Amino acid sequence: MTSIRDIARVCGISVGTVSKALNGYKDVSKETVRKVNQVARELGYTPDSLARAMRTNTTHNLGVLFIDKQQSGLRHEYFSSVLESFKIGAERRGYDITFITGNVEGSPWRSYLAHCRYRKCDGVLIAGVDFKDQDVIDLANSEIPVVTIDYKYEGQPAVFSANQHDMGALTKYILYRGHRDIAFIHGEDTIVTEQRIAGFEGACREAGVTIPDDYIVEGLFHNPDRSFQATKELLNLGNPPTCILYPDDYSTIGGRNALQMLGLSVPEDISIAGYDGIMMSRVTSPTLTTLRQDSFAIGRKAVDKLIDTIEFPDEDNDEVVTVAGQLYRGGTVGQYQAKE
Amino acid sequence: MTSIRDIARVCGISVGTVSKALNGYKDVSKETVRKVNQVARELGYTPDSLARAMRTNTTHNLGVLFIDKQQSGLRHEYFSSVLESFKIGAERRGYDITFITGNVEGSPWRSYLAHCRYRKCDGVLIAGVDFKDQDVIDLANSEIPVVTIDYKYEGQPAVFSANQHDMGALTKYILYRGHRDIAFIHGEDTIVTEQRIAGFEGACREAGVTIPDDYIVEGLFHNPDRSFQATKELLNLGNPPTCILYPDDYSTIGGRNALQMLGLSVPEDISIAGYDGIMMSRVTSPTLTTLRQDSFAIGRKAVDKLIDTIEFPDEDNDEVVTVAGQLYRGGTVGQYQAKE
DNA sequence: CTCTTTTACGAAAACGTTTTCGGTAAAAGT
């Protein structure tokens, strides 16, 4: 590979001057800059990020920690979508991204933080993980700038989807359609779940509707099997709900299967709604009533916040940005009519 | 950050010995190895991949070039799925991955190859791109080991989905269901398309069925809009087909919308089939008849082949691996019955 | 006891950059 040294030799000048010429320093003549650039092009020179990073102590490399509990990885459409816009934003600002993994057999690191340090990430996106995991906390408390999605660490910036507000909007819509017996199969015990339950209960309270305890059942994110089971349980109650909310669109699949198995049709016999607004929700028949998260904006805000924190560490970066989603009415929540 | 030097100072030995101790060299006493490891742990030492890479000239970093023409990026479920298994395989063998991009405004590189060189990737996965693009060809012809998916460069290893065979199987199933007037909306002019057309035509020929020219129409991969339009055109023919094949499951959405608009129901009035076997195809009603590509195996074979090429360059690595998919019968191809 | 082999370690170069600190010559000011 051709290095800065080769250019120096051909031009008959020192490596220091070549470096300065390539990086636009002021103390180098117009003429040498021209010459250096020409020779660099002729020799097919590409800089070496490693050497540069070693010297400057910045890699222009962002870590991405992204391990949902269901291990769906990139197959998780909502996260993939967030990641895609994060990636595009990063590229535009000259950063590459690296996936952070923990203790993999045979790797030179033993934790997320060690992996980040090994690769010398300038900053890390943390999303979709167990935020209470000590390894994750260690990373968040380290010297490495961090941005989280849907969780807030003290002193670190965060991006939130407007879970409470949006869930409130979705619930209000369902109430507006006349439903009063609304069940909510929610996800694991996380901030997101707390916020969504708060939004759900807030909207019900506001409408003067009381929800029995056994209508609020714990399911799992991104897990159709669990939704299948939880749906069956709900329908075995003395007074089954007329509408069921699921942790996300993907889990809804399981719920739908359960309903079909029981011979119930949507939305005639029972109504359902998801959350996320993934592609799939738009192509079922009828289309799924859901709340579309603005995954594009979330990824974009996250990467901008992260890079700002990296490049301008002096400014106030302990901030939380909230991104609102959009209600999609779909066709799975019917107008409620009292049974005869 | 604590470096090898710190360990050396604490132990009272030289950095070279520390390095050797940590890397399991034989010419260092049991006792010093123990001491070094202990001190390393106490000081929270993590190696610096940059310095290591600089010296050894290997980064343990794989590039991923992955730009479908429709710019779906990670939102492309089939590719995401391949990538996920590629990534997992890479991690298990101690490699990280970096997305390769071309000419982004403000980046220090101007081409895919330059980006790979800048980041000193040990090898690159090339998939889903325009393989005739000069920038891609330059990369494939470079000093960097490469593996391609669904395309073969001379002298480089490749992984193929069994497109011709699998498309043959899908077509045979449709013929078996009694259809004779089968149209094929195929994707862009690529090897994949060639192979699939070959598989399609081969099966028809074998069954003694002749397909009129205007039944084979050029569509676009991963583009429902184009499928929407092409479907309408097919149904405007004098003798419209009784079954339509699409470039992939995702494009099928457009076709379905067109059929619905025309008041045709699937599979009663007309049959359709997709390709890929993405999640979505399993949740529509009826489920989509399609050919499930084994994305997991494809990603896995690709990464293994690539790393083998990197680590054992002497062996024969100009090889092509073929991965078969699986026919999923679904419910969108009905038994054909002659119209009255 | 002498010679050879083995064991364990250190010194130092190298990887490709960036950046500081001078330094020299020409240009400008007095």
Added chain:
DNA sequence: ACTTTTACCGAAAACGTTTTCGTAAAAGAG
């Protein structure tokens, strides 16, 4: 004719490793 400024460039250190080569001491062989 002197000093001061300006413009341009080079030498060298530094970043954290790996790895070669040399060597001193210990161990083994005769």
